[in-house]
Amino acid sequence: NAGVMQNPRHLVRRRGQEARLRCSPMKGHSHVYWYRQLPEEGLKFMVYLQKENIIDESGMPKERFSAEFPKEGPSILRIQQVVRGDSAAYFCASSSTGTGYNEQFFGPGTRLTVL
Amino acid sequence: RKEVEQDPGPFNVPEGATVAFNCTYSNSASQSFFWYRQDCRKEPKLLMSVYSSGNEDGRFTAQLNRASQYISLLIRDSKLSDSATYLCVVPIKAAGNKLTFGGGTRVLVKP
Numbered sequence: 001n002a003g004v005m006q007n008p009r010h011l012v013r014r015r016g017q018e019a020r021l022r023c024s025p026m027k028g029h030s031h032v033y034w035y036r037q038l039p040e041e042g043l044k045f046m047v048y049l050q051k052e053n054i055i056d057e058s059g060m061p062k063e064r065f066s067a068e069f070p071k072e073g074p075s076i077l078r079i080q081q082v083v084r085g086d087s088a089a090y091f092c093a094s095s096s097t098g099t100g101y102n103e104q105f106f107g108p109g110t111r112l113t114v115l
Numbered sequence: 116r117k118e119v120e121q122d123p124g125p126f127n128v129p130e131g132a133t134v135a136f137n138c139t140y141s142n143s144a145s146q147s148f149f150w151y152r153q154d155c156r157k158e159p160k161l162l163m164s165v166y167s168s169g170n171e172d173g174r175f176t177a178q179l180n181r182a183s184q185y186i187s188l189l190i191r192d193s194k195l196s197d198s199a200t201y202l203c204v205v206p207i208k209a210a211g212n213k214l215t216f217g218g219g220t221r222v223l224v225k226p
Contacts, residue, residue, distance in 0.1 A: 033213060042202065042218040043159065056213060091158055095212070104214060106158035 002027065004094050004107035005074075012113045019079040019086070021110045025094030032075045033104060034067060037089040046090075049075060082114045116141050121203050121217035128193045128224045135189040136220045138203030148186045149204040150177055153219065159202055163188070193224045 005024040013019050025032050030051050035043040045059040049069035060067065064082075069075040079086055089111050093104035120139045128134045140148070147166050151159040163170055165186055169178040176189045190197055203217035 035214070035216075043214075043216040045213045045215065048213050059213075089156070093214075102212070103161055104212070106160070108158050111156075 004092060004105050006090075006092050006107035006110050008110060009108060010111050010113070012115065013082050014115050015083055016081050019082050019112055021077040021079075021090050021092075021112070022074040023077070023092030023094075023107055024074040025092075026105055029094035029096050029105075031095045031097065032069050033093045033095075034075070034077050035091045035093065037091065037109075039088070043091060046077070079112075082112075084114050087112055087114045117217075118142065118215045119203055119205050119217035121201075121220045123218055124221040124223075126220065126222045128190075128197075128222060130193060130195060130224055130226050132193050133189065133191050134193060134222060135187055136201070136222075137185045137187045138217050138220075139183075139185045140203075140205050141184070142205065142207075143181075143184060145205050147206060148177075148179060149206070149214075150175075150186075150188050151202040151204050151216075153200045153202055155200075159204075159216075162201070190222070193222075195224050195226065198222060198224045 007022050032049045034046040037043045047060050047067045048056040064080045066078045089109045091109045092107045095102045095104045118141050126134050150162045152162045153159045163177045165177045165179050174191045179186045200219040200221045202219045205215045206212040
């Protein structure tokens, strides 16, 4: 049973370009969470999605960031017009339900570097 | 006050010694708590869950003090492989269980 998969593992972009980060949850999991970890800081919640729906995006920056989790395919975190401050590790986690507590399993992360 | 606060460390621990550190949380309604472990540049992995007063798993013991709103993690007989950052985590049940992370406590176990 494959775990949470993220790709690419490393992404380098120049300022102003777009970054697309992909996350495939564990088999059978329909709840996906995205977290960001800035250098030398803790993880911060960004967005929570369930298939085709954004449930909570309270941690997403108001501009340039968007997320989706289509019926088919991986969840996508999209960052438009990247800036140096977007350089961070972006982790995706999945769980089997969003009620009660079910362990969130984390993917290996995508490390974004903005030049 | 931050929602979840931790001493960043590092805690330098001789191999075989015991180390303990705390995490304070601000939401008195929180019911469950977790310790995750994060190795350098890797993803967080669940170490222990804490639902009532405490939990013990081998060399690791987590305790919860609801009155003072803190949880602690104690590691006995430290191994070199215990070197990592330990993240205190509080799920926000009303928001689909999104996780609120502390900044982490770094532990370095030395020979």
